[in-house]
Amino acid sequence: MATYTANEIDSLLETSGLKRTRGRIAVLHALRKAHKPIAIEDLHTSLTEPIHFVTLYRMLKQFVDAGIVYQTDLRSGKAYYELQREHHHHITCTKCGHQEEFSICANPLLNDISKKSKDFEDITSHTFELFSVCNSCQRST
Protein backbone atom coordinates (compact mmCIF):
# COMPACT_ATOMS: atom_id res chain seq x y z
CA MET A 1 0.00 0.00 0.00
CA ALA A 2 2.81 2.36 0.71
CA THR A 3 4.53 1.75 -2.59
CA TYR A 4 3.87 1.66 -6.26
CA THR A 5 4.25 -1.64 -7.98
CA ALA A 6 7.25 -1.88 -10.25
CA ASN A 7 4.87 -2.11 -13.19
CA GLU A 8 3.06 1.07 -12.31
CA ILE A 9 6.27 3.04 -12.05
CA ASP A 10 7.62 1.54 -15.24
CA SER A 11 4.57 2.55 -17.21
CA LEU A 12 4.60 6.07 -15.78
CA LEU A 13 8.17 6.51 -16.89
CA GLU A 14 7.72 4.81 -20.21
CA THR A 15 4.71 6.90 -21.16
CA SER A 16 6.74 10.00 -20.40
CA GLY A 17 9.72 8.83 -22.41
CA LEU A 18 11.93 8.91 -19.33
CA LYS A 19 14.51 6.24 -18.72
CA ARG A 20 13.94 3.84 -15.87
CA THR A 21 16.83 4.68 -13.55
CA ARG A 22 17.41 3.63 -9.96
CA GLY A 23 17.21 7.26 -8.89
CA ARG A 24 13.88 8.01 -10.48
CA ILE A 25 12.31 4.89 -9.07
CA ALA A 26 13.53 5.77 -5.60
CA VAL A 27 12.15 9.29 -5.90
CA LEU A 28 8.74 8.10 -7.03
CA HIS A 29 8.61 5.67 -4.12
CA ALA A 30 9.57 8.41 -1.68
CA LEU A 31 6.88 10.68 -3.06
CA ARG A 32 4.37 7.89 -2.69
CA LYS A 33 5.29 7.42 0.95
CA ALA A 34 4.94 11.11 1.72
CA HIS A 35 1.16 11.18 1.13
CA LYS A 36 1.24 14.96 0.93
CA PRO A 37 3.07 17.79 -0.82
CA ILE A 38 6.69 17.66 0.25
CA ALA A 39 9.56 20.12 -0.17
CA ILE A 40 12.73 19.06 -1.96
CA GLU A 41 14.76 19.10 1.20
CA ASP A 42 12.42 16.71 2.99
CA LEU A 43 12.15 14.55 -0.05
CA HIS A 44 15.91 14.27 -0.16
CA THR A 45 16.05 13.26 3.49
CA SER A 46 13.50 10.53 2.95
CA LEU A 47 15.36 8.90 0.09
CA THR A 48 16.85 5.46 0.47
CA GLU A 49 19.19 5.96 -2.48
CA PRO A 50 21.85 8.68 -2.44
CA ILE A 51 20.70 11.27 -4.97
CA HIS A 52 22.26 14.64 -5.52
CA PHE A 53 20.11 17.73 -4.88
CA VAL A 54 20.80 18.98 -8.37
CA THR A 55 19.54 15.74 -9.86
CA LEU A 56 16.47 15.92 -7.68
CA TYR A 57 15.67 19.40 -8.96
CA ARG A 58 16.05 18.23 -12.53
CA MET A 59 13.96 15.11 -12.00
CA LEU A 60 11.09 16.93 -10.40
CA LYS A 61 10.97 19.45 -13.18
CA GLN A 62 10.71 16.62 -15.68
CA PHE A 63 8.05 14.84 -13.65
CA VAL A 64 5.98 18.01 -13.47
CA ASP A 65 6.32 18.59 -17.20
CA ALA A 66 5.30 14.99 -17.80
CA GLY A 67 2.24 15.35 -15.59
CA ILE A 68 3.36 12.66 -13.14
CA VAL A 69 3.92 15.07 -10.29
CA TYR A 70 1.87 17.97 -8.99
CA GLN A 71 3.76 21.11 -8.00
CA THR A 72 2.30 23.63 -5.64
CA ASP A 73 3.34 26.57 -3.54
CA LEU A 74 2.49 27.14 0.10
CA ARG A 75 3.94 30.65 0.36
CA SER A 76 6.92 29.38 2.24
CA GLY A 77 9.43 30.40 -0.39
CA LYS A 78 9.94 26.96 -1.83
CA ALA A 79 8.16 24.50 -4.08
CA TYR A 80 6.20 21.47 -2.90
CA TYR A 81 5.71 18.25 -4.85
CA GLU A 82 3.22 15.43 -4.71
CA LEU A 83 2.31 12.52 -6.93
CA GLN A 84 -0.41 13.59 -9.30
CA ARG A 85 -2.63 10.68 -8.38
CA GLU A 86 -2.48 11.57 -4.67
CA HIS A 87 -3.37 15.12 -5.57
CA HIS A 88 -5.26 17.07 -2.96
CA HIS A 89 -5.24 20.54 -1.45
CA HIS A 90 -4.74 22.30 1.87
CA ILE A 91 -5.67 25.17 4.07
CA THR A 92 -2.54 26.61 5.60
CA CYS A 93 -2.44 28.88 8.66
CA THR A 94 -0.42 31.99 7.85
CA LYS A 95 0.63 32.37 11.49
CA CYS A 96 1.71 28.92 12.63
CA GLY A 97 1.78 26.91 9.43
CA HIS A 98 -0.79 24.40 10.64
CA GLN A 99 -2.40 22.55 7.72
CA GLU A 100 -5.68 20.87 7.15
CA GLU A 101 -6.33 18.73 4.12
CA PHE A 102 -9.46 18.86 2.05
CA SER A 103 -10.55 16.63 -0.75
CA ILE A 104 -12.58 19.09 -2.79
CA CYS A 105 -10.68 19.78 -5.97
CA ALA A 106 -11.22 22.54 -8.46
CA ASN A 107 -11.58 20.11 -11.34
CA PRO A 108 -15.21 20.95 -12.13
CA LEU A 109 -14.18 24.55 -12.69
CA LEU A 110 -11.35 23.56 -14.98
CA ASN A 111 -13.67 22.21 -17.64
CA ASP A 112 -15.67 25.41 -17.75
CA ILE A 113 -12.54 27.46 -18.05
CA SER A 114 -10.85 25.49 -20.78
CA LYS A 115 -14.04 25.44 -22.81
CA LYS A 116 -14.10 29.23 -22.79
CA SER A 117 -10.43 29.62 -23.58
CA LYS A 118 -9.26 30.33 -27.08
CA ASP A 119 -5.53 29.75 -26.59
CA PHE A 120 -5.63 26.61 -24.46
CA GLU A 121 -7.33 23.26 -24.96
CA ASP A 122 -6.64 21.15 -21.90
CA ILE A 123 -5.49 22.12 -18.46
CA THR A 124 -2.51 19.95 -17.67
CA SER A 125 -2.16 21.05 -14.10
CA HIS A 126 -3.26 23.58 -11.55
CA THR A 127 -2.57 24.94 -8.09
CA PHE A 128 -5.27 25.61 -5.55
CA GLU A 129 -4.29 26.45 -2.01
CA LEU A 130 -6.14 28.23 0.75
CA PHE A 131 -4.75 30.45 3.48
CA SER A 132 -6.27 31.54 6.75
CA VAL A 133 -5.53 31.97 10.43
CA CYS A 134 -6.44 28.87 12.38
CA ASN A 135 -8.83 29.02 15.31
CA SER A 136 -6.14 28.51 17.87
CA CYS A 137 -3.98 31.35 16.51
CA GLN A 138 -7.07 33.51 16.29
CA ARG A 139 -7.77 33.05 19.99
CA SER A 140 -4.23 33.92 20.99
CA THR A 141 -4.30 37.33 19.29
Added chain:
Amino acid sequence: MATYTANEIDSLLETSGLKRTRGRIAVLHALRKAHKPIAIEDLHTSLTEPIHFVTLYRMLKQFVDAGIVYQTDLRSGKAYYELQREHHHHITCTKCGHQEEFSICANPLLNDISKKSKDFEDITSHTFELFSVCNSCQRST
Protein backbone atom coordinates in the same frame (compact mmCIF):
# COMPACT_ATOMS: atom_id res chain seq x y z
CA MET B 1 -9.54 55.26 -13.53
CA ALA B 2 -6.01 54.04 -13.38
CA THR B 3 -5.54 55.16 -9.80
CA TYR B 4 -7.12 54.83 -6.42
CA THR B 5 -8.51 57.98 -4.93
CA ALA B 6 -6.54 59.26 -1.98
CA ASN B 7 -9.49 58.44 0.22
CA GLU B 8 -9.64 54.83 -0.87
CA ILE B 9 -5.97 54.29 -0.15
CA ASP B 10 -6.21 56.07 3.16
CA SER B 11 -9.03 53.88 4.33
CA LEU B 12 -7.27 50.70 3.23
CA LEU B 13 -4.23 51.65 5.24
CA GLU B 14 -6.15 52.93 8.21
CA THR B 15 -8.26 49.80 8.50
CA SER B 16 -5.07 47.77 8.51
CA GLY B 17 -3.40 49.92 11.13
CA LEU B 18 -0.62 50.83 8.72
CA LYS B 19 0.79 54.32 8.61
CA ARG B 20 0.12 56.41 5.54
CA THR B 21 3.59 56.86 4.09
CA ARG B 22 4.66 58.17 0.71
CA GLY B 23 6.15 54.79 -0.13
CA ARG B 24 3.07 52.73 0.62
CA ILE B 25 0.86 55.05 -1.35
CA ALA B 26 3.18 54.85 -4.33
CA VAL B 27 3.24 51.05 -4.16
CA LEU B 28 -0.54 50.77 -4.03
CA HIS B 29 -0.83 53.06 -7.02
CA ALA B 30 1.71 51.01 -8.93
CA LEU B 31 -0.15 47.81 -8.14
CA ARG B 32 -3.35 49.42 -9.34
CA LYS B 33 -1.76 50.34 -12.63
CA ALA B 34 -0.46 46.83 -13.20
CA HIS B 35 -3.94 45.28 -13.59
CA LYS B 36 -2.45 41.83 -13.13
CA PRO B 37 -0.20 39.87 -10.80
CA ILE B 38 3.23 41.44 -10.90
CA ALA B 39 6.61 40.29 -9.60
CA ILE B 40 8.53 42.42 -7.13
CA GLU B 41 11.18 43.30 -9.67
CA ASP B 42 8.66 44.65 -12.16
CA LEU B 43 6.78 46.41 -9.44
CA HIS B 44 9.98 48.12 -8.39
CA THR B 45 10.66 49.25 -11.95
CA SER B 46 7.21 50.73 -12.28
CA LEU B 47 7.47 52.87 -9.16
CA THR B 48 7.54 56.63 -9.39
CA GLU B 49 9.05 56.96 -5.93
CA PRO B 50 12.48 55.53 -5.09
CA ILE B 51 11.79 52.62 -2.76
CA HIS B 52 14.33 50.10 -1.58
CA PHE B 53 13.78 46.46 -2.52
CA VAL B 54 13.96 45.44 1.11
CA THR B 55 11.21 47.86 1.98
CA LEU B 56 9.12 46.58 -0.88
CA TYR B 57 9.43 43.02 0.39
CA ARG B 58 8.38 44.11 3.85
CA MET B 59 5.47 46.18 2.59
CA LEU B 60 4.06 43.43 0.44
CA LYS B 61 4.19 40.95 3.26
CA GLN B 62 2.23 43.39 5.42
CA PHE B 63 -0.28 44.04 2.66
CA VAL B 64 -0.85 40.33 2.17
CA ASP B 65 -1.31 39.79 5.89
CA ALA B 66 -3.74 42.68 5.97
CA GLY B 67 -5.72 41.24 3.08
CA ILE B 68 -5.13 44.25 0.82
CA VAL B 69 -2.96 42.36 -1.62
CA TYR B 70 -3.32 38.94 -3.23
CA GLN B 71 -0.20 36.83 -3.49
CA THR B 72 0.08 34.04 -6.00
CA ASP B 73 2.66 31.80 -7.57
CA LEU B 74 3.16 31.12 -11.24
CA ARG B 75 5.85 28.45 -10.88
CA SER B 76 8.50 30.87 -11.99
CA GLY B 77 10.41 30.79 -8.73
CA LYS B 78 9.15 34.08 -7.41
CA ALA B 79 6.04 35.58 -5.88
CA TYR B 80 3.46 37.64 -7.73
CA TYR B 81 1.28 40.33 -6.21
CA GLU B 82 -1.98 41.97 -7.15
CA LEU B 83 -4.51 44.20 -5.44
CA GLN B 84 -7.10 42.05 -3.78
CA ARG B 85 -9.94 43.89 -5.44
CA GLU B 86 -8.50 43.29 -8.91
CA HIS B 87 -8.17 39.64 -8.05
CA HIS B 88 -8.40 37.22 -10.94
CA HIS B 89 -6.63 34.11 -12.18
CA HIS B 90 -4.63 32.88 -15.15
CA ILE B 91 -3.77 29.99 -17.37
CA THR B 92 -0.05 30.00 -17.98
CA CYS B 93 1.71 28.13 -20.76
CA THR B 94 4.50 26.03 -19.31
CA LYS B 95 6.52 26.30 -22.53
CA CYS B 96 6.42 29.95 -23.53
CA GLY B 97 4.87 31.65 -20.52
CA HIS B 98 1.92 33.00 -22.47
CA GLN B 99 -0.97 33.90 -20.19
CA GLU B 100 -4.69 34.11 -20.56
CA GLU B 101 -6.86 35.66 -17.92
CA PHE B 102 -10.12 34.20 -16.71
CA SER B 103 -12.68 35.67 -14.40
CA ILE B 104 -14.04 32.50 -12.83
CA CYS B 105 -12.89 32.46 -9.25
CA ALA B 106 -12.91 29.59 -6.83
CA ASN B 107 -14.92 31.53 -4.28
CA PRO B 108 -17.98 29.27 -4.37
CA LEU B 109 -15.81 26.34 -3.39
CA LEU B 110 -14.28 28.25 -0.52
CA ASN B 111 -17.54 28.43 1.38
CA ASP B 112 -18.08 24.72 1.18
CA ILE B 113 -14.60 24.03 2.37
CA SER B 114 -14.56 26.37 5.34
CA LYS B 115 -17.91 25.06 6.48
CA LYS B 116 -16.49 21.56 6.65
CA SER B 117 -13.30 22.59 8.38
CA LYS B 118 -12.88 22.21 12.10
CA ASP B 119 -9.69 24.27 12.52
CA PHE B 120 -10.46 27.21 10.27
CA GLU B 121 -13.39 29.60 10.13
CA ASP B 122 -12.83 31.96 7.23
CA ILE B 123 -10.55 31.67 4.27
CA THR B 124 -8.57 34.89 4.13
CA SER B 125 -6.91 34.21 0.85
CA HIS B 126 -6.21 31.59 -1.77
CA THR B 127 -4.21 30.80 -4.86
CA PHE B 128 -5.69 29.24 -7.96
CA GLU B 129 -3.59 29.04 -11.09
CA LEU B 130 -3.84 26.83 -14.13
CA PHE B 131 -1.04 25.49 -16.29
CA SER B 132 -1.12 24.08 -19.79
CA VAL B 133 0.64 24.20 -23.13
CA CYS B 134 -0.88 26.79 -25.40
CA ASN B 135 -2.18 25.87 -28.82
CA SER B 136 0.65 27.54 -30.64
CA CYS B 137 3.33 25.70 -28.62
CA GLN B 138 1.37 22.50 -29.10
CA ARG B 139 1.52 22.87 -32.86
CA SER B 140 5.25 23.52 -32.89
CA THR B 141 6.07 20.26 -31.09
Added chain:
DNA sequence: TTTAGTGCAAAATCTTTGCAGGGTA
Protein backbone atom coordinates in the same frame (compact mmCIF):
# COMPACT_ATOMS: atom_id res chain seq x y z
C1' DT C 1 26.87 2.99 -29.56
C1' DT C 2 24.16 6.71 -28.85
C1' DT C 3 21.53 9.42 -26.10
C1' DA C 4 19.89 10.60 -21.75
C1' DG C 5 20.93 10.91 -16.81
C1' DT C 6 23.93 12.07 -12.84
C1' DG C 7 27.34 14.29 -9.70
C1' DC C 8 30.25 18.08 -8.64
C1' DA C 9 31.45 22.88 -8.34
C1' DA C 10 30.04 27.19 -8.85
C1' DA C 11 26.93 30.82 -9.57
C1' DA C 12 22.50 33.18 -10.02
C1' DT C 13 18.21 34.57 -8.14
C1' DC C 14 15.02 35.63 -4.69
C1' DT C 15 14.16 36.80 0.05
C1' DT C 16 15.18 37.81 4.96
C1' DT C 17 17.57 39.91 9.06
C1' DG C 18 19.92 43.35 12.11
C1' DC C 19 20.74 47.82 12.97
C1' DA C 20 20.79 52.82 12.69
C1' DG C 21 18.52 56.88 11.11
C1' DG C 22 14.07 59.22 9.66
C1' DG C 23 9.04 60.10 9.33
C1' DT C 24 4.17 59.66 11.03
C1' DA C 25 0.59 59.92 14.49
Added chain:
DNA sequence: TACCCTGCAAAGATTTTGCACTAAA
Protein backbone atom coordinates in the same frame (compact mmCIF):
# COMPACT_ATOMS: atom_id res chain seq x y z
C1' DT D 1 7.67 61.93 22.02
C1' DA D 2 6.98 57.18 20.97
C1' DC D 3 6.65 54.02 17.76
C1' DC D 4 6.61 52.59 13.17
C1' DC D 5 8.89 52.83 8.75
C1' DT D 6 12.85 52.86 5.66
C1' DG D 7 17.53 52.26 3.78
C1' DC D 8 21.83 49.99 3.85
C1' DA D 9 24.82 46.08 4.26
C1' DA D 10 25.07 41.55 4.70
C1' DA D 11 23.65 36.99 4.88
C1' DG D 12 20.46 32.99 4.02
C1' DA D 13 17.84 30.02 1.21
C1' DT D 14 16.39 28.05 -2.96
C1' DT D 15 17.23 26.92 -7.60
C1' DT D 16 19.97 26.82 -11.98
C1' DT D 17 23.99 26.10 -15.22
C1' DG D 18 28.20 24.07 -17.36
C1' DC D 19 30.98 20.29 -17.79
C1' DA D 20 32.74 15.69 -17.40
C1' DC D 21 31.54 11.06 -16.38
C1' DT D 22 28.22 7.08 -16.14
C1' DA D 23 24.39 4.27 -17.24
C1' DA D 24 20.14 2.95 -19.93
C1' DA D 25 18.04 1.67 -24.44
